[in-house]
Amino acid sequence: MDLHILDHRLRVTCINKNGLEMYTHPLIKLIFLRHRTRCKFFSLTETPENYTVVLDEDGFKELPPSQHLQVERSTWLPLNVVSSSNTSSSSQVVGVTKIAKSVIAPLAEQHVSVFMLSTYQTDFILVREKDLSVVVHTLAEEFNLYREVEGEFVPVRSQGLSDGLQKNGREVPHSTVHPVLIPKNQFCVMSLDPDTLPGVATTLIDALFYSNSPKEDGSPANDLECIKFFSFSLIDGYVSLVMDTEAQRQFPVDLLFTSSSGELWKMVRIGGQPLGFDECGIVAQISRPLADSDISAYYISTFSFDHALVPEEDIVKVTDMLHSQRKGMLKCRRKDLEENGQ
Amino acid sequence: MDLHILDHRLRVTCINKNGLEMYTHPLIKLIFLRHRTRCKFFSLTETPENYTVVLDEDGFKELPPSQHLQVERSTWLPLNVVSSSNTSSSSQVVGVTKIAKSVIAPLAEQHVSVFMLSTYQTDFILVREKDLSVVVHTLAEEFNLYREVEGEFVPVRSQGLSDGLQKNGREVPHSTVHPVLIPKNQFCVMSLDPDTLPGVATTLIDALFYSNSPKEDGSPANDLECIKFFSFSLIDGYVSLVMDTEAQRQFPVDLLFTSSSGELWKMVRIGGQPLGFDECGIVAQISRPLADSDISAYYISTFSFDHALVPEEDIVKVTDMLHSQRKGMLKCRRKDLEENGQ
Numbered sequence: 255m256d257l258h259i260l261d262h263r264l265r266v267t268c269i270n271k272n273g274l275e276m277y278t279h280p281l282i283k284l285i286f287l288r289h290r291t292r293c294k295f296f297s298l299t300e301t302p303e304n305y306t307v308v309l310d311e312d313g314f315k316e317l318p319p320s321q322h323l324q325v326e327r328s329t330w331l332p333l334n335v336v337s338s339s340n341t342s343s344s345s346q347v348v349g350v351t352k353i354a355k356s357v358i359a360p361l362a363e364q365h366v367s368v369f370m371l372s373t374y375q376t377d378f379i380l381v382r383e384k385d386l387s388v389v390v391h392t393l394a395e396e397f398n399l400y401r402e403v404e405g406e407f408v409p410v411r412s413q414g415l416s417d418g419l420q421k422n423g424r425e426v427p428h429s430t431v432h433p434v435l436i437p438k439n440q441f442c443v444m445s446l447d448p449d450t451l452p453g454v455a456t457t458l459i460d461a462l463f464y465s466n467s468p469k470e471d472g473s474p475a476n477d478l479e480c481i482k483f484f485s486f487s488l489i490d491g492y493v494s495l496v497m498d499t500e501a502q503r504q505f506p507v508d509l510l511f512t513s514s515s516g517e518l519w520k521m522v523r524i525g526g527q528p529l530g531f532d533e534c535g536i537v538a539q540i541s542r543p544l545a546d547s548d549i550s551a552y553y554i555s556t557f558s559f560d561h562a563l564v565p566e567e568d569i570v571k572v573t574d575m576l577h578s579q580r581k582g583m584l585k586c587r588r589k590d591l592e593e594n595g596q
Numbered sequence: 597m598d599l600h601i602l603d604h605r606l607r608v609t610c611i612n613k614n615g616l617e618m619y620t621h622p623l624i625k626l627i628f629l630r631h632r633t634r635c636k637f638f639s640l641t642e643t644p645e646n647y648t649v650v651l652d653e654d655g656f657k658e659l660p661p662s663q664h665l666q667v668e669r670s671t672w673l674p675l676n677v678v679s680s681s682n683t684s685s686s687s688q689v690v691g692v693t694k695i696a697k698s699v700i701a702p703l704a705e706q707h708v709s710v711f712m713l714s715t716y717q718t719d720f721i722l723v724r725e726k727d728l729s730v731v732v733h734t735l736a737e738e739f740n741l742y743r744e745v746e747g748e749f750v751p752v753r754s755q756g757l758s759d760g761l762q763k764n765g766r767e768v769p770h771s772t773v774h775p776v777l778i779p780k781n782q783f784c785v786m787s788l789d790p791d792t793l794p795g796v797a798t799t800l801i802d803a804l805f806y807s808n809s810p811k812e813d814g815s816p817a818n819d820l821e822c823i824k825f826f827s828f829s830l831i832d833g834y835v836s837l838v839m840d841t842e843a844q845r846q847f848p849v850d851l852l853f854t855s856s857s858g859e860l861w862k863m864v865r866i867g868g869q870p871l872g873f874d875e876c877g878i879v880a881q882i883s884r885p886l887a888d889s890d891i892s893a894y895y896i897s898t899f900s901f902d903h904a905l906v907p908e909e910d911i912v913k914v915t916d917m918l919h920s921q922r923k924g925m926l927k928c929r930r931k932d933l934e935e936n937g938q
Contacts, residue, residue, distance in 0.1 A: 278624070279617035283806060286798045290806055455797040456628045464625060464632055 261402035268557035273322020297487035306556035350553040354541035362538035372552035373494035433526035439498035519563040603744035610899035615664020639829035648898035696883035704880035714894035715836035775868035781840035861905035
């Protein structure tokens with residue numbers, strides 16, 4: 255299998271809820287007016303907490319600094335696994351599950367933080383630019399690695415890191431057990447022809463920028479057991495949308511499309527407190543058991559929390575699995591504490 | 597003929613060029629998201645100086661105060677002349693020319709300031725709410741006056757003002773001779789079905805909010821002899837657009853429509869220095885000679901300058917007319933000064 259290191263240098267940013275009005279102008283430009291920007295990698299995800307915006311340097315320079323904008327310090331690079339087209343895969347799973355064992359687990363073992371961005375088309379694994387040599391060394395055994403340079407893919411060789419990786423300079427921490435939340439909404443993962451983007455412009459603008467304003471027609475407030483989650487990305491000309499079924503109903507039926515199976519997805523939100531960017535293994539913790547059970551999953555990291563989307567019919571199984579995994583981890587932790595006499 | 601005093605209480609505001617980004621969020625809401633606002637009267641006009649926004653109180657409360665927003669103090673009421681449908685008019689003129697002698701001239705004589713807003717559908721004559729009794733008294737002879745109250749048109753009687761109107765409490769000033777500018781661009785006055793507004797959303801957003809950003813495709817800069825002028829209004833569900841032919845080419849050909857004659861218009865911009873809101877007679881000065889010559893004209897006042905649009909084929913005649921009118925006025929002025937021994 256091939257792994258591509260794409261030619262985008264990304265920033266991970268966050269606009270707080272009160273700041274959105276101020277950023278409407280640059281965001282609409284980045285989403286709809288491709289002739290006015292060189293930005294090629296753009297993703298905007300609304301959660302109840304804030305708006306996570308991941309974008310390349312050409313996009314980033316459109317966002318004026320302000321108290322409403324938080325910017326993660328690092329530059330991130332997107333990795334992308336490309337299945338060779340002539341390999342017939344026995345598994346029908348999609349999303350992060352496919353790369354759980356080959357990419358996510360090994361990077362977690364080397365303590366490389368990853369920021370995941372699944373889209374309708376593919377899964378981007380964002381790693382910090384400074385971690386690239388560790389990433390290359392870690393994944394070189396499993397993959398043919400290529401780095402995109404001006405549109406060409408150039409083979410990358412792992413440059414001899416000292417034997418026995420430095421575990422990226424960090425101590426092995428105890429795995430943290432993060433609380434998970436499973437909201438009631440059902441989600442769809444969709445796409446549309448980028449040339450038809452103007453046709454959904456007002457609906458998309460309404461969903462992205464005005465969904466928190468009260469409507470004058472007095473529609474009921476959101477169910478408290480549902481959470482707001484809406485993700486739009488426009489990456490190298492491909493559009494991907496993740497929204498719940500209520501938001502989907504606002505869109506014209508003929509323009510958005512989804513996979514032929516037309517699945518609905520349930521969300522597992524990971525994190526009770528904001529996760530930060532330094533902890534490793536969060537994606538691995540969720541994706542490993544999903545891979546063991548052949549359950550598809552999209553995975554979308556945001557500035558505060560991580561979000562896995564699993565097929566609706568598998569949510570009970572996933573919930574049970576996470577429950578027993580967590581019980582096991584807590585038992586281990588207690589045992590450790592007892593053995594250390596604490 | 598009937599004259600309607602419409603049930604909109606309007607504010608005349610101005611956003612400076614640097615402030616537009618900050619107001620993109622509320623303006624897009626007012627233009628495209630009718631289900632989220634009660635605003636029924638909205639007009640936005642870009643000129644080289646600034647953006648003039650005229651809107652009712654429900655719209656006005658969407659605009660957060662800031663250093664970038666200027667607000668004219670008064671509340672303005674829109675008047676609208678309704679030709680009785682069974683009156684066959686011999687004249688084919690449109691726009692402000694039709695009302696030059698019956699409305700504009702009498703109000704100027706009574707020193708009532710007017711703010712004109714011609715649209716594809718009709719011509720709104722905005723007068724200050726505090727001038728209403730003078731307006732009613734002045735126009736009651738010529739018109740049946742009706743005031744719109746909750747959608748019904750209720751007859752208005754002129755309430756006995758003291759004989760010999762007070763000329764609105766102001767001294768008769770010398771008519772000021774304002775310089776005029778005739779840019780090279782040709783303009784179109786158009787409309788579209790409000791239900792198809794989403795179909796032009798991205799083009800309209802681009803024209804209104806991004807036309808000053810450089811394009812990445814490196815299009816040439818604007819001709820220095822052309823001026824930027826773009827006007828959009830959405831009033832009681834009717835859309836009107838005024839733009840030059842260059843802007844028009846960006847729009848899909850099938851959605852915008854214009855009158856069957858498909859005229860092109862040339863602009864006469866009135867004012868070398870910003871005109872302010874207190875001087876009376878500016879519209880009258882331009883519209884009287886046009887009415888004498890049966891030349892149609894749209895008339896759009898903005899925060900800084902006034903703009904008359906006349907048929908392309910009449911622009912030479914209009915230019916000559918304005919030239920000789922101005923020569924005459926300057927001669928009068930000189931004579932006055934001599935007679936006063938100044």
